[in-house]
Amino acid sequence: MDDSGGQHVLHKNGSASDEDDAEDEEFSITCVACTEDAVWFDILAAPCNHQYCRDCVTELFQASMIDESLYPPRCCRQVIPLEDAKLVLHPKLVRDFEHKSIELDTKDRTYCFDPRCSTFIPIDHITDNIASCADCGRRTCAICKVAAHLGDCPRDEALQEFLQTADDQGWQRCYSCRRVVDLRTGCNHITCPCGAHFCYVCGASWVPRTCDCPQWDEERLQERAEQIANRDPHHRLYRPPQGALDPGLAPPARPDYDHLVNAIRGRLEQNHECDHERWVCRREPCRCEECNHHLQYYIFECRQCHIRACQRCRRNRLWIGCSIPTFVQTSIHGFLYLHTLSLVSDSPRMCCLYPHHELFTFLLGLGQELETQWKEGGCDSGWVLGG
Template identity: 45%
Template sequence: MEFMNMDPSTGRLIIEIQLSELSDLVGHQKGKGREGEIDDIALALETYKAELQQCLQNVSDQEMCASIDRAVRMDADLIRVSDAQEAQAIQDRELAHSMSSEDATDPQASAIPNMSRVRLNPVSDEFLDKLQVFNGACHDHEDPHGTQAESSSWAASRGNTDSSETMKECVICTDKYDSSHVATSSCGHSYCRGCLENLFRTSFTDESLFPPRCCYNSVPFEASRSLLPSEVLREFEEKKTEFGTPNRTYCHAPSCSSFVSPQFIENGIARCVKCHTATCTTCKGRSHQGSDCPNDPAVRSLLDLAIEQGWKRCVSCHHMVELDHGCNHITCKCGTQFCYICGERWKTCTCPQWEEDRLLARANAVVNRDVVVNQLELNAAERRARVETERRNLVRNHECRHGEWDIQGGRHNCEECNDELPNYIYECRQCRLMLCHRCRFSRRR
């Protein structure tokens, strides 16, 4: 049930009634199972109880935001008067201090600010606007006689701000929105409600994008709360636990494959809360019902193939990684950095930073791309010179931060997500990496 879209007091009452009934049901279940074991019914009840408690907390947060919003707007006149009195007191004190000094014409006296012209910080306006967005549904259920419009004095204290100054451009769709309807990252780029939701949802299915980022910085989750649906907020918290767990266990049932939180793992057995299937945490297959875990032939076959092909496993999440070109510094989609040669964590070994064969392979790929795009005709000597130039460029920029980009026209494929772009693509000026518009912001770590 979506409690955020109903009257908070009604939602709170519904949740409290359900929690009370749930407590009675849990009490009747006690003593019916074996000691030390949690049966499926008890597990389901505990999970439902946790969800209800989270809903209750969300309703409480909504009530608090609505209370702050009402208090600020109802007490606007008092706030303005109090602020003006405090500013006047500061001005009088500084003026008296300057007049009592030895030099009555101290130039610092003329630098005293005119506090009568002090306005409230415009950031407060943006904060209040976002409170209104967050509490839109709540205001719809309030008594129309109980709400109070913005006072004229409060509006005057805010000043006349040009509406164009409050508009911000979304970095993805490039449309302009009011500042209360966008989330701004620490890099200064803004995301509208739709693009922000898409950024979060995409990160749930692609771990390399989690947490949602823009220009190496995580998109602030707290500042995004008011713009995201409750199911996205809930799934973000779930994915934060999942992606933050090393050596994860997923339900072995092909029709489920849900992540099993560590709290539901005991004695090497993970019990799925969705389908109640038991999974072995060692081989990730069906539970062996008390016997030791045998060597999984499928896993052994995969490891043998990895050795044959030269693949490596991440030291944290154990995913297989294949290095096609570039240096030996690997950043797994889980965020772990390790050496491709020895598999140890990055900068804990003495292995070389790159293999010459892979550098030449990448340099040749870039030159081949230039030949096709620019329709070049190169003889053997010219080609060798271009390949050597690109090889040196790769060595110089092997840890490129992709600070500057050029736009290359024509049909290209993004080198990260492999999407085909029919009209243009962005190319890094330093390392020649080609990325789509979305990946050049969100995939950088």
């Protein structure tokens, strides 16, 4: 007779009974991220009703504190509330996430100017534009981000050199958090990790839109259409002439390729605000166009805008339609960026930088090491420095 009051009865070896195991297995749920089965009490339902196991929720929240393109943690563009996630997250991770959220939710951040410290300084530690570091006690100017000073902010030569390079290259700066963005593919509607929407051409706010700049750069649009056509010559938008269906005839001439490119161009223009709701799985090795991770066996492709993304990116990283940056996570001094330009320039969609002094000495050495690895073939193409 069971005197346990309805609780699971454990054997002497500490394992649950076979009957209890079978009961748990009956109520197991498949995780949408790792596709493994987990018992129901180790599952979190996202607002979109996708089910995540404890390990995958933990991994997502940990990653979002490092990779800002994953913050806030979300699935299908709906934010996963921390209050819900607390049910499956370790209490220490919850505390760490709450602490980190203060930094990630701050648009114009200030870090201790001393590269040996570089601690984030919250707004409540800033008075009259002077930020006091709670860790080392040093004071930082909240405007120019260097050591606190009297009078006007001094000229930061390295930062000015960086901004001049950005201007020469046609890059744009977020009006809200001041990151610098380099767009590679996509329309001119940029969504910054800080949440601001702006125009890549003039930098003005996009929501609400305050400029008359074109939605697309013609050269970039043509290049993207050709890229899609080249990777899939038998694209479903391809409509060969009737005679080309005869296997005895020669393959279609160049004008048919041009027709395909034009059809893809039209589709891209039509779906520039794509909601990424319809995906197809391509059974081929491919590189994710968002995180640049190489998948050996398959990739997902959006049927409307044709972006190719891994499972993590299509579920947890992509927002609606607008171009989203693959960016350098750690705040970087302009000189460091110029030094590692060859690394960053191969990022697939867009690079985004936050030009401050955080960890300058450490990152400079890291940049030199990565550059050496790059030249020796030790890094995958498209590598970007991460925080």
